[in-house]
Amino acid sequence: MTADDDFTRRKYLQLAAIGGTSAAIAGCSAFSRGQETQNASESTDEPPAVDVPALRLETADFASVRQFSNRNYERMHAYRKRQAIETLLADPAVNDIVSDWVGGFEAYEVLTNHLETISLQGPTDMTVQVDGFPDGEEAQFDVTAKNRQTVYGLIDRRRDEIVALQITDPQDIEWTVTQTPGQMVIGQAILNHEVVRDAFGDVSERDWYPSWKGATGGYTGLGQGDLQHGHGGTAVLHVKDGDEVRIISAFIDGSDPENPEIIEAAVLDHAVEFPPYELAASIEPASESVLEAVPDVPTEQRPYYTANEGYHRIEPPSESFEQDGWEIEWTPADTQGVTVAASFQGSPVFEAMDTPYTFTGYYLPPREGRNTREWYFPDDDTVFSGDLLFWDIHSSNPGGPGMLAKLDFPARDETPTGFQLKSHFHSSAIGQESIDFHSGFRFGPYNYDLAYEFYSDGVLLPVFRRAGPGFVTQFVQKVEESAESYGENGSYEEPVVQHYTSAKAIDITPGTTDGVAIELFDGDEWTTPESEFYLEGEPGMIARFSNPDGTETIDIPLRDDLELVVVRRDESEIGPGEYQAQRLYDEGIPSRHYHPAQYVDDQPIQGERVIVWLLMIGAIGEMPHPSGTSNFVTKGRIELSGY
Template identity: 70%
Template sequence: MADGDISRREYAKLTALGGGVAALAGCMEFGGTDDPSDGESAAEIPPARMETAGFAAVRRFDNGNYKRMHTYRKRRAIETLLTDPEVQALVDDWIGSFEAYEVLTNHLETVSLQGPTSLRVDESGFPDGEQGEFEVTAENRQTVYGIVDRRRDQIVALEITEPQDISWTVTQSPYQMALGEAIHDAEAVQDAFGDMSEREWYPSWKGATGSYTGLADLPHGAGGTAVMHVKDDGELQIVSAFIDGSDPQQPEIIDVSILDRAVEYPPTELVETIEPAAESVLDAVPGVPTEQRPYYTANDGHHRIEAPDESFEQDEWAVEWERADAQGVTVGASYRDSPVFEAMNSPITYTGYYLPPREGRNTREWYFPDDDTVFSGDLLFWDLHSSDVGGPGLLGKLDFAARANVPSGFQLKTHYHSSAIGSESIDFHSGLRFGPYNYDLAYEFYADGTFTPIFRRTGPGFLTKFTQKVDENAETYGEGGSYEEPVVQHYVSTQAIDVTPGTEDGVAVELFDGDEWTAPETEFYLEGELGMIARFSNPDGSETIDIPLRDDLEIVVVRRDESEIGPGEYPAHRLSDAEADLYHPAQYVDDQPIQGERVVVWLLMIGAIDQAPYPSGLTNFVTTARLTLSGY
């Protein structure tokens, strides 16, 4: 066991108590869902407040408060839900869990939890040189829906679905099966589980050879990772393996670890730290209407998918969208009948683990100091958002009414669950997942000509393993030694935009450094600072697109080139060599002229997880950008 001699229940209490303000408050203050000081019970919330609550737009919040909602309130809302004794009894029996959270208006928030009580696997073993198939069943899976009043930490709506068994098939290639057999023979697995043929287990792969995983000193395309879910005495444990696939004929397993959980602070452990209320509110409050539930859960525990028409007009915008084979959902848009961008999508999310200290470097220099495809840390996933592995899919369109000084608008909500089974991600939504890897990739359009891309990631992925490594390495220095704390986890979400500000013939490019405007002649890569602006305008008209920059944004501007990965229907989208050679958009920068040319703008949205004020296990980490139009 990774945590020594203490039990899972004891470990859950210790980690939750060490997990920051939210966990401490949960342990000290919870014990009922009503605040006796205001005299208003959960059942007495005015109906109009519930009925008119809708999903909240980013611009409803000032001063970064939208990000704070997801960083702090998600965990607090889940803790509130877990105070209900009916919810506690249910979650306490789960073998795994998946949670979703969204901010609503009217000081409300919506939460869903789902999980099964057991795991059943009917597998084919290790047939020599043949494909393997595993029939996996999450038994008695249920979903809890709740709406929480965030001013009072009070449950105002609650619903629990009936249990159901959900099954799916995991198919493994002969190559993967051979590696799986070697993982079973590893000393760590033998010590933990003995004869695996007597246990129920199944594998999940995030690539082997041919993937875009960077591992240790291996270039991407040569590293691979695998997870095996193992049922052990009624609980779920994780075998995490790293693979050197640089020689496809002789792959080598270079590390195997046993983890007692795939994620930090799962509800199945958090529930152990929370004192239940005296009575459940399940029969005292209304259920949760479908339109107020998170899109990442539906009645059957899958996604709720309500995709809009592939082209539509709303709030002065005309939008077209389509699925792209390896780059998510591609969106094109015009505003007031004039083009804004021909194509925009999110080609890559970088998830890096155990990096050296950043020391002021930009992400290209920090991630790839040798200017090639070898990552500077221990593990990097180049998630290319392929529809073959867990998405992405366009889940739906959320409409925002005009409120106060925020105009009306809408959000296109897309997602990516890396290595999940199918676009419905039924394994993830049963709590049996390859780390969380739940990326929300959304786009908000407003009637005043503002456009906001949003990246949200849920959960810490392989943080469990690398947190252990931090602790182990720190112990080796002893008294009087020095220790440089590594960056355990770091994200970069990329947005690639083929900008067309009122014209499809080429743009004028300007930069504002806080003091003066300049017009760069050639392609460039720039770290953002507060006060900077990148401007793209119509040389023969008034239309302009401004992108304000900050220190958590970087920008790459390159001439449109069909030999490079980009947001449109470039041939490079379908060329594996182009994908394998791409390690950072800055590598495309050379001396090509950009003034009067069609350009692709790469916006790099940086997620410094190690700087988050609360533990990342149950929280959402959010980063956004903003494009503003004028002259339309």
């Protein structure tokens, strides 16, 4: 081996380390299987050949959770999304486009036939026209995301190769943000904050626009300011800074609505940890693009979030239908996500099931074996133990769109036929189509996929998926800046940067609407709880709800990442469906509510109608789940028998 050969090999390995092992794309891998590669200087004008059976592409469809064992579905979203993104960015046509973006948004889905679908989209610039700020009766910010494009790709996940690729034409995306006089006062205070002036000088001389969750709100808790539920708020400003768009994030004490105060302001370079344009810059693209060598990506195989020229593909099912033994009725999302009522084989299963909120907490103390109520709210009140908490809502507008589609699953191997009700929410993004988020300006809002999978054998899987970003980069930055302070007595322990809990609420009706019998299995024996309870799950545990006068039974197997709250049905308490109280609408309730466990008292439950809260815990701090480049997925399981 010559010195030049050695240098070339080392250079390649360095590039592979930067770009990941997915730097290979179809026909362009440096180590093609059984084929010799061409030197770039010997390349022809012909695009690289791609050999994929047409039937494999044509029959690929969205995969169900039960098609995977060993929790591989969850692993796919945690690991493969980043690999698919990098595979796409290794194509020179894609890399050239994405490298010029100032924001970005990624969408990913697992397909059958060992394929996956990925999309990237973003703009090259942001412009803002401002009228009325800071002293008008109303301020108006007309925002334009310039030249937004969407890249769609199908990836062979066994070989990290692009097998279909399509790039849309550039288009300008416009939206308008308005501010009240009160919001302008807060906005001016943020612009005059020392941290902001040190970073930007006079922001009014730049293009910028604000977004808000309000000075006070029923879904914000600022433990950093020792503020109760509803007394804190957040504000986010996107600011053009040269060739980049940077972020100002401010926390607001709104306990005195007439005199709000800025608790903290931070300046951030990016909305997510690994923006697509920075990943593109770190990857050495292949010598030739496969854009002309592979087919386009059909709309039906694109991610639902972006399939329609960067917008959602929205094809909701009928609001009542029958399939695979299930009778389903659903109502659109208000604040609690899509509400579903279900029967199986002609007998009721639940009158209502939805997601009243998702806990999203930042910068928490170590958990130390506590349940979520004790950990989040150690004083058993609405003050959060960490810096920032959202009781995030799931509404159709703003931050929709809500119900997207019904996905049908044929029987496959040992998995029976079934279907998924798929819904999607960008909490606090602009409009039902979340046009700011989908244009790459996404700091602050969230990205939740709430799905329910129903199968013909009586199994139901509620599935929670998060892609972020929310405020995670702000707290990652805080941890990095404070790293020296986490050492004590020779040990090192960081705060928990971010933690999720998806709160599913079920008005359960196992074959009857007159009340239920309840049993608990602890792994060794069955017991009969007499009153309301809050239970931390462990492997082997089962909560059983059955018809006292019939054969119908509903089992909920538990794990150590699930908690269960069972309480009497009470119209004054927040819960699923129309009977229960609704957050943000029933006066005073949002500021009093903090955790479903607060409803547990000595009320008897045997033979009564009960509400079951299934708390699905998202411990994303235990393993890196960078927002945007990975999805965190967790699921529950509900099993029917005797129907």
